[in-house]
Every structure is written in C-alpha cells, then in structure tokens.
Amino acid sequence: MSQTRPSGRQATLVADVAARTEAASKVYGRGGSAVTALDGVTVDFPAGAFTAVMGPSGSGKSTLMHCLAGLDRTTAGKVYLGDVDLGTLDERRLTALRRTRIGFVFQSFNLLPTLSAAENISLPAELAGIRLDAARVDRVIDAVGLRGRSAHRPSQLSGGQQQRVAVARALVTDPDLIVADEPTGNLDSRASGDVLGLLRSAVTDFGRTVVMVTHDPGAAGYADRVVFLADGRIADVMTEPTADRVLDAMKGLTR
C-alpha cells in the first residue's frame, strides 16, 4: 500500500477553506429516544485538498457528509460552503446549490438505471438547464477511463465502472466540493484503486476539493488529511496520513 503520492498536495494545504462547520450538531428524534449523531463538530475542509473522514460505525460520518452536501440540515451550529451559510438557504436554493456547486458519490446506487452512462453524467447540468458540450462530457469520460462505454446502461457496467461514472458525474460541473460516502465500500482493491486515483487526480490535476468517508486505512492513504470522528465529535486530525498511522489511530478510537 505504499503508493507514491502525487507531489502537488503540500502546496494546497494552507489555501482558503472550501467548506467548514461551526459547532455543528445533529440530533435525530426527541426525548428519551433522541440520538446525537453530531455533537458540536467544528472542522475546516481546505480548498484544493483531499480530506478523508474516518471513524467507527455510527460515529456520524454519513450525517456529516449529508449536512455538508446540503442533503440534510444540522439541528444546531452552522455549515458553510465557501462563505454561504447553508442554514440560511431554502429548499429551492439548496437544490440549485447541489446541482451546480456540489458533487456527490454514494456507496452504491449512484446512477439512474434508465439513463446511459453519458446521460447520467450530464444529468445535474441538464437539471440545471445547462447544455454541456459533448466534448466536455467526452473528456470526463476519457478521464475516468470509460471511452466507448458512454452509451451503456448502468446494468451493463461493472460495480467499479459504475462508481467511475458516478465520479465523472461529480466532476463534470466543476463543483466547489465533492462529497463521497464510502465510494469504494462495495469494490475490490483494484477497482477501489481506480476510483481513489480518480478522486486524487481531481484534486491534484484539476484543483477540486474532495471529502471522502472511508473505513479503509489504505484508501485514507490517498488523502492529504484525515479527520477522525467518534461519537459525533472530532477525535483527531492527521496530516500526511499513511495506512499504518491511520490504522494505529483507528485502534485508539475503537479501544
């Protein structure tokens, strides 16, 4: 797992912040059955950096991603995308923001089964009423290594290929933030490597900002930083992670 890390990452470390949370809390339910998924999380996600989010199951990683991506709202505290406070946006603006400024990759079921790969990729842009030029879609498809498969339906693609299409879709609108929740959770190590490499190069080569949840210390090794969550709180932040250091840190968290 000692892949050479692309050298561009140091330069982007102290640049401005793409997204951040301020004492963000999320409580599900009420009264006795209330679950605190996020408990006063304050964290910055620097622009042009690849941040991995790790932590035990149930620690609030997905919740944090949903809040960052404008899919869900916090119950207390604030979430900023650039300098926009997501809490102040209504449903309509949040939706518009999602399709233009945020890219999202889920663990599975990222694609509409009825649309081809190319159509899935241009979906957010089309929903926004923007006609993407074909050359651009082709470039992205090339970048994710799916030339020749653009007319295929998701059911005709492997799991890894489907995830690459999802990454391509997240990239194509040049979003300010790409949020990925266990994008390699269902993939074998080779396919994982392809997807992680793509996310890495989105940061290195195109200057995008990526926040990715993962359980795999190896995957975290692709990131510039790792944020550790435990019980809805920030437990640790590690820069220049390696698989071994991440593994150690994880052991500390799970006890």
Add this chain to the structure above:
Amino acid sequence: MSAPVVRVTLRGLWFRRRRLVGLFVAVFLGVAFLAGILGLSATMTDAIDTSYQTANRGVDAIVRSGTEVASGADEIRGPIPVSVLDAVRSAPGVADAQAEAKGAATITGADGKLVTGLGPRDAGTWIADAALNPWRIVAGSAPRGPADIVIDRASATAGHLTPGSTTTVYAPDPVRVTVTGIATYGGQDANGGSSYVAFTLAGAQRYLLGDSGAVSDIVVRADTGVAEDSLVAAIGAALPDGVEAVGGRQATRDQIATVDDGFLKFFKAFLDIFAGIALLVAALSIHNTFSVVAAGRARELALLRVLGARRSQALRGLVLEAAVLGLVGSVAGVAAGYGMAAGLKGAFAGLGLPLPLHGVVFTVADALIAVGVGVVVTVVATLSTAVRASRTPPLAALTAVAVDTSAASRARPVAGLAVTAAGAAGTAFGAAGSSDVVTGVAAVATLVGLIILGPATCAWAARAAGRFLGGANRVNARIAQRNVLRSPARVASAGAALMVGVALVAMFAVIGASISASTTGTLGAMFTGDLVVSGGGSAYGNSGFSPQVATRVAAVPGVGTAAGVGTGQARIAGTAQTVTVADPVALARAFTIAAGAGRLAVSRTVAEEHGWHTGSRVDVTFVDGRTETLPIGALYRPTAPLSDYIVPADVWSAHNPRQLVSAVYVVTTPGADTGAVRAAVTSIAGEYGGLAVAGRAKFVDDTVAGASTLLNVVYVMLALAVVIAILGIANTLALAVAERYREIGLLRAVGAGRAQVRRIIQWEALLTAALGTVSGTVLGVFFGWALSSTTSNSGGGEVFAVPWVRIALIVLIGALAGLVAGSRPARRAARLDPLVAIASE
C-alpha cells in the same frame, strides 16, 4: 389449502393494504356498476310485474278483439261491439262482467297547465265492482255523469285538484269535466309514471272511442269455484267472430312476458353491455395493478421459495390473495350498488329518459351474482401474473430486484400486428359489404390485436415522443420517457383500459354526429313546410292530440296545407309495425314524398329488405282485423320523425275511426304574412293544452336532438369505464413511484428540484394517458366509420361525419385526465426526502 399459505397471504394482504387500495377500487367500481345495473333491472321488472298484477288482480277473464297489431308493451286492439256484453253476462260461471272504454287523456291542473309525468296519459272507465277495478277511491266519489271523472292521486296533487274541482282534460279533444273522486292504484298514488282519468262508461265511450256502440274490452269475475279455463271456454262459446276471451291470470302472464322479452330485454341488454365494458376496463386495471404489486414482491416470493415453499404454494397464495381482494371489493361494491342504481335512475331522468320507478329493488340473487362475477373477474385478471410471479427463482432473493421486463417476448408484437391488421381489414370489409356481424367481430378482433400489440406500440410511441419533446423540459421528458420504456407492457396495459373507454366514446361520438348529419341533411331536404305543431315533450306520451287541430290550422288565412300526421300500429306483410298515418296529398306538400291517394309510402331501407319497389303490392292488416292489399306509391329516405311505413289516412280511417295526430305540418301560401300565421297557429295550439309550435329550423334541430338522447345516456354509462381506467393509471403510477424511491432520492440528491421530480412523473402520466387516448380515438373514429357505412350501405343513407370539435375535446380531456391521474403520485414523489430515499432498502 395449507394453513401457512393462508396465514402468510392474509398477513401480507394486511401489510400491503395501502398498495392494494387501487386494486380494491377497481374491483369495487366495476362491481358497484354491475350491481347498480342489476338492481335497476330488477326494479324495472318488479315495477312492471306489480303494475300488471294489480291491474288484473280480481279479473278472471278478459274479452277483447282477437286482432293483434302491436308487438310490445302497448296493447293496442280495436274496439268490440257493446252487444257482446249481454252474451258474456249470460255465459255460465260469470258472476259479473263490466265493459270498459279506454284511451288517453291529459289533465289540466288548477293553474291551467298540463299535468305531465313519466308515463302515458291513460284514460278508462270507472268500474263499480271493486274486484274488477284496481283503483280505490280515497277522496270524493265515483263519477255519475259523462262529464265526471276520477283521477289518480299523483295527478291530483301535482295539479292541485280536489273533489269538486272543474278542469279540462284533452281526450284528446278538450272536455270540461268535474273531478268527483281521487283514487290510488294498489296503494300507490299512481300506476308507475302514468296518469289516469276514469269516466263513466258512457263518458268514456263518447270521449275516448267516439262511439256509443263500442267498448275496448270486457272484464269478467267468475262465480266462486269456477276454474279459469272453463270460464274462458264458456264465454268463448258465446262470442262472435273476431272477439276472444282470455283468462285473467293468463293475460297477466302474457303482458309481463311481452314486456319482458320486448322492451325490458332490450333495456337489460343495453345496460348489461355497459356493465360488461366497465368490468372489462376494471379487469385491465386489476391485471395491471396486480402485476406491479407482484413485481415489487419478487424478492419476498423468492425468499419464501428459499425457505422451502413450493411453486404451487406460492401460486396458491397469490390466487388466494386475488380472491380475497376480489371478495372484499365485490362485497363493498354490492353495498354501493344500491346507491349506484338510484344514481343511474337519476342520471337517466336527467338525460330525458325517465324511468317511472319507486325505490330500488335489490335481490339476494343479484347480490350473489355481482359478488361472484367480481371474484371471478379479479382472479382471472390476475391469473397470468400469479403464474409468472410464482415462477420467481429462489435465486432472485439474493440478487438485486430487477426492473420488471415482462414485455420481452418477440412473438407478441408480430402476433399483435397480425391480429390488428386482420381485424382492421375485416372491419373495413364488413363495412363495405354491409355485414354488421362481420364488422362487429372484426372490430373486437382489432381491439384485441391492439391490446396484444400494446407494449410494442407503447415503446414506439415513447421513442417518437422522446424525439418530439424538446426545449426546457428535455431532461424531465426524457427521464419520464425512459421510465415508460423500462416496462412498456405495464404502461400499455394501463393505457389499454383507457383506450377501450375512449374508443367507445369516440365511436359513439362519430355515430351520433353521422346520425345528426344525416337527419339534418335528409330531413332538411325532405321537409318543405314552414311550421310544425307537435306535442312537444312527454306531455302526451304516445297518445297524440286531436285531429281538430289540423282542421282548424288549415282554416287559418295564409295556410296552404296543414298535414296532420299520426302514429299507429298495423301488421304489414305479417309483422306488427309502427306506421305513420297521413293524407298522401297533404303530406306531398310538406314532404317530398308523393305516394298518391290510396297508396303506401315505404322507406328505402325496408323496401330493400323485402325487395319491394314502386308498384309492389303489400298486405296491411288493421286493428279491426281486416286486411287490405295496398300498392306502394313512393319510396323515401328514412328519417326521424317518420316511421318506415306511411299509410294513407283515407284507408286508415276506415279501420281506425279515432286516429290521433302527433304532428301537424304547416305549409304557408306564397306571400303569406308568416308572423300572423304563426300567431294564429300558436293561439289554436294553446287551446289544446299548449302544443308546441316550431319553425322549420327548430323542428329539424329538435328532431336531431331527440335522436341524440340515447347517445347522452351512452356517454354517462361509458364515463364510469373511463373513470376506472384513469384510476388504473393513477394507481400504476403510484406503485411505480413507490418502487423507485431510491431513484427519485438520487435525482433529488444530484440536484433535481421538487418541481422537476413532479414534472417527470406528470410526463409519464401524460405519455400513458396520451397513448390510451390517441389510440382509442383513432380506433373509435375507425369503428364509427365502419358502423355508419355498414348501415348506410344497407340503405340507411347515413352520412359519415366526424365531430372534430368533440374528438379534439375527447383527446384534450384524456390528456387532462392523465395529468389528474399523475398529480397525486407526482406530489408524493416530489415530497420525498432525498435522504430517506438514499437510506431506504
């Protein structure tokens, strides 16, 4: 059936009850309609039976003319000589015999307006012997003088008449009378929707028969212990030729049987056709809903199989599920059928086809039939799906739920195309060869072919629509179009239900327009008069009005001809027919029909059927039993309001001294002051109870409108089928939305707004509805063309007319209905929280 299957099935039903609501509603509506129709039929049968049984309750025998010229409910027989009464009275076994004279009379109320109602304006003779008279006086007393009358309580109430009131009755000539008594019929205020006027025998003879030497019939009460047939035999021996005696019970049975296989049979068949259509559409909806529900349960079924359920157990579970649903829906439907019967009765009355019924009769047998039909239709409609679903391989439990792709068969589009093409060719062939059987069978085949072809048509239409829809809606439309394409069979069968309904509506619209156009054209060309005096509506029932009106109108200055035309019954070439009675010379001035004195005029349709032409000689048997052979003097294009035979009045009146007229056609002299003529004619019409006077254009319009009354009833009957079809679409969509929670959530996550999600579902609804509506409309216009040319080739002279505005309206309503059907599922989809969708499963 094994206990676990039953238990799992029933639990599952309860668990999925929300998804099954649509299925329940389809069964419910179909059965409610069927039950309503059965109830309506039973109510009519009961009303008619009761009416006749009451009429003849104490009558042991009836003596009447032996000549029958009418088939159907109206017993039209000629009068018999009053001298027969003495012979009857002296026959052995006769306790009492009473003569009666019958006819029609319209009552004027205290306010001077005619008392109108839902049935004939009957008039007869008051009989003192209570056993022979179904009427009972509840206020006042029996008539004593010829100008005294007893009337039914319903008319008395409506006309504010009490014993002692004086008023006018048109019998049909106006008579000033005193109401001496008010009577009820078998405890009811009236005999169905008919009114009743009873004179003394002398009065009835004078006003209703115009002949004091004649009576209509004689009713007989037997001595106690005398059997009906020996009484009939004893009386029969004493009767002259041309007069017959029948038993009272026998007469009742005959009358009921005549109505049962005459009007009632037609009416019930008419109703049953629409119940069948509603059930067919319901079956298509049920089939579709069930297949969607079953597709959503593939995994659960597979799990059952993994756990060891046999295929047959799975199948039994599914069939049981359908049967239980069918039973629950049917029982609820039967319960609602009572209200449906009442509603139908109201709808009929609202459309000018009133049924004189009190309450609604609902038999246990009908309820059981409706429930049985409901369960069977449900099980049959779901059977193919149940078989397919029971074949789910256990492995499906482990793999992701696949999209329903039940349209994969390659043979299906080929077979569908073949059947459709053969059906369409057959329909056209039948239309050209004027064979209604060939046309009908081939039309049904075309429909079946289109249903088989459905998925292929649907896929093709969705692709075409995809190419067609551009602009800002592009993504929404495309996603919707892809959703249609993923299971074209499902969309096609949702659309097929609508197609059937719309095709029928469009077909009747075309036929209606064609009939209207031909009536307008034919009547417009044939009628050369200027004014028409007619009964105008139900006030006179079948009875017509006094011929004096024609005589008096003819005397108005400026009137060239006033042709009084009546309607009667005669046997022509051996069969009972309704005929038009007119003076050929006068008629030739008002219509382009010149038969000449003493000659018949016959419609081309009838002439063609019998191979007659001008100069052919035809036997006509009149109500008095005599037969004459008349030459045909003219052929004409059939048109309302004329019947297929016109009998010359001079010949007719020798056999029917009291012929009434139903219309007077007026031709003014050139240069006459039409305003003054009209005013004078209107004033005469007013003296006969306010007859309607219409100008030429209005007369044509009214006649055309009269021909369309039935059409409006047809539309109402079809409306339910269309509603069921629309609900089916709504239901299919709702289930599809439930199936696609994750996809919708994904769409929202990648930036689709609520409005966009809503529009995607709406597009899908619109595509489905448009498919059903457009194919239904095309099919309906084609059927309409085929049927109207079938009749036109057989001499009907129909014009083929397409009511474009109405057709456009049908398409528009279909599209709107699609949007309405889509609105609830679309709103549900739009409300979905993207996170819930991502988290689900």
